[in-house]
Amino acid sequence: MTDGARSATGPGRSPREVATHCPYCALQCGMVLREDAGAVTVLPRQFPTNRGGLCQKGWTAAELLDHPERLTTPLLRDPETGELRPATWAAALDRIATGIRAIQREAGRDAVAVFGGGGLTNEKAYALGKFARVALRTRHIDYNGRFCMSSAAAAGLRAFGVDRGLPFPLADLARADTLLLVGANPAETMPPMVRWLNEQRRNGGRLIVVDPRATATARQADLHLQPLPGTDLAVANALLHIALTEGWIDQAYVAERTTGFPVVRRSVAAWWPARAEQLSGVPVADLEATARALGTAGRAIILTARGAEQHAKGVDTVTAYVNLALALGLPGRPGSGYGCLTGQGNGQGGREHGQKADQLPGYRRIDDPAAREHVAGVWGVPADELPGPGVPATELLDSLGTPGGPRALLVFGSNPVVSAPRASHVERRLRGLDLLVVADLLLSETAALADVVLPTAQWAEEDGTMTNLEGRVLRRRALRPPPPGVRTDLAILADLATRLAAAEPAGAARPAATAAARFPTDPATVFAELRRASAGGPADYAGISWSRIDTADGVFWPCPTEDGPDTPRLFTERFATPDGRARFHPVDHRPAAEPVCADYPLHFTTGRVLAQYQSGTQTRRVDALRRAAPDAFVELHPDLAARLGIDDGDPVRVTSRRGDMRAPARLSPTIRPDTVFAPFHWAGPARANSVTNDAVDPISGMPEFKICAVRVEKA
Numbered sequence: 001m002t003d004g005a006r007s008a009t010g011p012g013r014s015p016r017e018v019a020t021h022c023p024y025c026a027l028q029c030g031m032v033l034r035e036d037a038g039a040v041t042v043l044p045r046q047f048p049t050n051r052g053g054l055c056q057k058g059w060t061a062a063e064l065l066d067h068p069e070r071l072t073t074p075l076l077r078d079p080e081t082g083e084l085r086p087a088t089w090a091a092a093l094d095r096i097a098t099g100i101r102a103i104q105r106e107a108g109r110d111a112v113a114v115f116g117g118g119g120l121t122n123e124k125a126y127a128l129g130k131f132a133r134v135a136l137r138t139r140h141i142d143y144n145g146r147f148c149m150s151s152a153a154a155a156g157l158r159a160f161g162v163d164r165g166l167p168f169p170l171a172d173l174a175r176a177d178t179l180l181l182v183g184a185n186p187a188e189t190m191p192p193m194v195r196w197l198n199e200q201r202r203n204g205g206r207l208i209v210v211d212p213r214a215t216a217t218a219r220q221a222d223l224h225l226q227p228l229p230g231t232d233l234a235v236a237n238a239l240l241h242i243a244l245t246e247g248w249i250d251q252a253y254v255a256e257r258t259t260g261f262p263v264v265r266r267s268v269a270a271w272w273p274a275r276a277e278q279l280s281g282v283p284v285a286d287l288e289a290t291a292r293a294l295g296t297a298g299r300a301i302i303l304t305a306r307g308a309e310q311h312a313k314g315v316d317t318v319t320a321y322v323n324l325a326l327a328l329g330l331p332g333r334p335g336s337g338y339g340c341l342t343g344q345g346n347g348q349g350g351r352e353h354g355q356k357a358d359q360l361p362g363y364r365r366i367d368d369p370a371a372r373e374h375v376a377g378v379w380g381v382p383a384d385e386l387p388g389p390g391v392p393a394t395e396l397l398d399s400l401g402t403p404g405g406p407r408a409l410l411v412f413g414s415n416p417v418v419s420a421p422r423a424s425h426v427e428r429r430l431r432g433l434d435l436l437v438v439a440d441l442l443l444s445e446t447a448a449l450a451d452v453v454l455p456t457a458q459w460a461e462e463d464g465t466m467t468n469l470e471g472r473v474l475r476r477r478a479l480r481p482p483p484p485g486v487r488t489d490l491a492i493l494a495d496l497a498t499r500l501a502a503a504e505p506a507g508a509a510r511p512a513a514t515a516a517a518r519f520p521t522d523p524a525t526v527f528a529e530l531r532r533a534s535a536g537g538p539a540d541y542a543g544i545s546w547s548r549i550d551t552a553d554g555v556f557w558p559c560p561t562e563d564g565p566d567t568p569r570l571f572t573e574r575f576a577t578p579d580g581r582a583r584f585h586p587v588d589h590r591p592a593a594e595p596v597c598a599d600y601p602l603h604f605t606t607g608r609v610l611a612q613y614q615s616g617t618q619t620r621r622v623d624a625l626r627r628a629a630p631d632a633f634v635e636l637h638p639d640l641a642a643r644l645g646i647d648d649g650d651p652v653r654v655t656s657r658r659g660d661m662r663a664p665a666r667l668s669p670t671i672r673p674d675t676v677f678a679p680f681h682w683a684g685p686a687r688a689n690s691v692t693n694d695a696v697d698p699i700s701g702m703p704e705f706k707i708c709a710v711r712v713e714k715a
């Protein structure tokens, strides 16, 4: 059964059905949406990633389409009362366009910034990047993917020359003799993926999980390593040290397919297993068992996710695991390799087409003169008019409203008031702006601070493409049009571009008609342009057409020609580096940005629960999900709780140097006694990001969500 075959959207059909994908995570499970007498239901669909499975979030995704809290009209902040009030589209768009041009006249083009999201379709992510560079002509655009997989992306780029989360199809997992998951909890974050893990173990494979908590995933593993947060790099270096000592290095592969191994070999010489045990708490015997399982396997796969990556040393940590994978000769071998589990629905495609501060479509660099020429040609503007690189998300948010920083921000597809590190500070920065514009389907906590809120269409109301965690480009299909009063993100960008052109100072004016032509609202037209803009770049979509996606289960990039093959597996012959070889980089452990001390003696780490998604704007409003996971909690070990005089269910306060959060205690023997955990899906007093540290990785800009120093007390 192909992706499009069940699609039956013709008018007059009752009930209507459309084959599409879940709006939430990067697994992009296949589903069928069925509309019968106005009611929309979700049916699971066979697709290579989910094989008919869905998690609770997917099952309930349609509930938001007709949700009473859905935004259906623009909102404008009343200067008198300070409240958000319904307004016409004309009034809202005019306010934005005149506001932006006034700020830019006074403070320059870079005084306006854009913040995007990894949940946007490829078409929208592309249009948003183009809008920033061509309509606003600001260098300031970045997005929430910086908080997500940027460290793995940077590590992949420097080792392999290209960043595709999984360089192989998910099905390869089932064939691995050994599968190592580092800081990943797919049993809660991608539940249907567990089918592949089960199959792997039915095939006789071993599953090893590295996580400070005995999660639902870790409990299924043959071996669970439970390190102190922030010590994964030391663990990886020790694993490589053991592999060297035991003679498990693939010498021929290292010689033929890589460069830089001698320096790495020397650098891990000092990582005796006992030293790694001292830092991480992982027993030497477990390190040895893990190294043996990887080093003696016919096929082995190492995967990292946010637990390993969301650190101020995330790039080096991922690099340590990449070094291990390369030394064992895994990448590019059938059923073997290294991969990162991308998180957001379009976390992969959203990082390829120009939302990033330093990027142009096709995963090109904005500081590369040839890339600028190519993309400017597609956009019909002179290359020297394109701005240069901006700054990564955390730095951008921190600069808002400060002297020399942006004074206006447009947000599409993110809720940083809940999801950004050191969120109370971010909230202050947002309040200090002259103009905050948020496009959302619901009144998120960020939208609630905005001067102008624009109601936007939902996933089931527009066509487009998404690129899942495997680099597989998929079709999102519209079931029905948006409700009256609601516009698509593409239409909003087109409307704004037209008004901005009309508001240009005389002389510099670009006719409004040109602006409208530059920002088409039809996603198919945008995708056709994206294909041309990406042609020849690392993430080449030139050969991917919507009809080709329809006749296959998606198309893997790179895919340069329509009649040529796509690329389910990368690196089988060569890596995407100039000499075709993968590059080793020596990396060393360093402590967390904020060590524990007498005042803040505990390690705080954060993550997810099954029934809530991200900042919770969407899932906190779905009945069944709210019942399943109504509130935040603070997970702590019973021994620690006893020491602090805390009982299960007691309200507790977690305090760091930046702020505090309050939530009921959840006692669990499955977490380390020196570490506390909280999910980040809730706002207000239960906001975990009031506590987290905004220290960032020097290469990727990834914030240190997964470790900071706190104290815990009964509230």
Ligand SMILES: Nc1nc2c(c(=O)[nH]1)N[C@H]1C(S)=C(S)[C@@H](COP(=O)(O)OP(=O)(O)OC[C@H]3O[C@@H](n4cnc5c(=O)[nH]c(N)nc54)[C@H](O)[C@@H]3O)O[C@H]1N2
Residues within 6 Å of the ligand: 025, 026, 148, 182, 183, 184, 185, 186, 188, 189, 190, 210, 211, 212, 213, 215, 228, 229, 230, 231, 232, 305, 306, 307, 308, 342, 343, 344, 345, 605, 606, 607, 608, 609, 610, 611, 612, 613, 614, 615, 677, 706, 707
């Ligand atoms: N239910 C649900 N599913 C989701 C999402 C969601 O919000 N809710 N979001 C999606 C997105 S965008 C993403 S990025 C993915 C994330 O998917 P995951 O990376 O699986 O999710 P997390 O819970 O953030 O982190 C995984 C694990 O890291 C562990 N951890 C914490 N600190 C450390 C450490 O220092 N080292 C190691 N080794 N582990 C550590 C945590 O205990 C946690 O169990 O999930 C996607 N799927």
Ligand SMILES: Nc1nc2c(c(=O)[nH]1)N[C@H]1C(S)=C(S)[C@@H](COP(=O)(O)OP(=O)(O)OC[C@H]3O[C@@H](n4cnc5c(=O)[nH]c(N)nc54)[C@H](O)[C@@H]3O)O[C@H]1N2
Residues within 6 Å of the ligand: 117, 118, 119, 120, 121, 144, 145, 147, 148, 149, 306, 310, 343, 344, 411, 412, 413, 414, 415, 416, 418, 419, 420, 421, 439, 440, 441, 442, 444, 456, 457, 458, 459, 489, 606, 607, 608, 613, 614, 615, 616, 617, 618, 680, 688, 689, 692, 705
């Ligand atoms: N402490 C801590 N913080 C974290 C993390 C962690 O592990 N710990 N994880 C981080 C990670 S990995 C991520 S990915 C971020 C995610 O955090 P956010 O960037 O806040 O992501 P979402 O909550 O998905 O926000 C998406 C918003 O856009 C809206 N939206 C959905 N679809 C569309 C659309 O098509 N168009 C428009 N205009 N709006 C839309 C939604 O209603 C929602 O308000 O959080 C990060 N924050």
Ligand code: SF4
Residues within 6 Å of the ligand: 022, 023, 024, 025, 026, 027, 028, 029, 050, 053, 054, 055, 056, 057, 058, 059, 189, 190, 191, 192
């Ligand atoms: S695993 Fe992800 S894509 Fe699949 S149903 Fe759940 S949220 Fe949706």
Ligand SMILES: [Mo]
Residues within 6 Å of the ligand: 147, 148, 149, 343, 344
């Ligand atoms: Mo993410």
